[in-house]
Amino acid sequence: MSKWIGVELEGTLAEYNERFPNQIGEPVNAMLLRVKGWLNEGKTVKVLSRRAKAGSSNYEVNSWLRNQGLSMLEVVPMEKDMASLWSARAVRVELNDGKLCNGCKHVPENQFHQQGGGRETYTMTDYYTLTDC
Known part of the structure; x- marks a missing residue:
């Protein structure tokens, strides 16, 4: 393939x-x-x-x-x-x-990970708020 x-x-x-x-x-x-x-x-x-x-x-x-x-x-x-x-x-x-994304530099490394093993849900608005693009 x-x-x-x-x-x-x-x-x-x-x-x-x-x-x-x-x-x-x-x-x-x-x-x-x-x-x-x-x-x-x-x-x-x-x-x-x-x-x-x-x-x-x-x-x-x-x-x-x-x-x-x-x-x-x-x-x-x-x-x-x-x-x-x-x-x-x-x-x-x-x-x-x-254009290529700059890497979303200002997002803390653990921003998209729920602490304590729970499940986190993000909307598209959250995504654009938390990232560079």
Whole structure:
């Protein structure tokens, strides 16, 4: 199995608008150029999207990708109920900007860990309040 690069659609490759979450936003040019560069280098890129469904034609996402000149990309479903993605291979980018994140320097190391073994729940507002991007 060959390795591939995953790029989230909402907020990374396309702008995300909380007022209209069901619409795919305008392309984030920095990421669009980065993805096209990877493709020119012969790398495999797949788009992860909450609106994609396994075994579906994913018409809306594929149509948006075709309009950006990326019709060759495979669309991979991302679970709608996923709260966050944790991975040693993740590279953070700023929401709707495509720029690499500076590392969320001002967040205390244990900020996202509940003391005493309980379960902590954070909203997206908490996430943006506690991080740089």
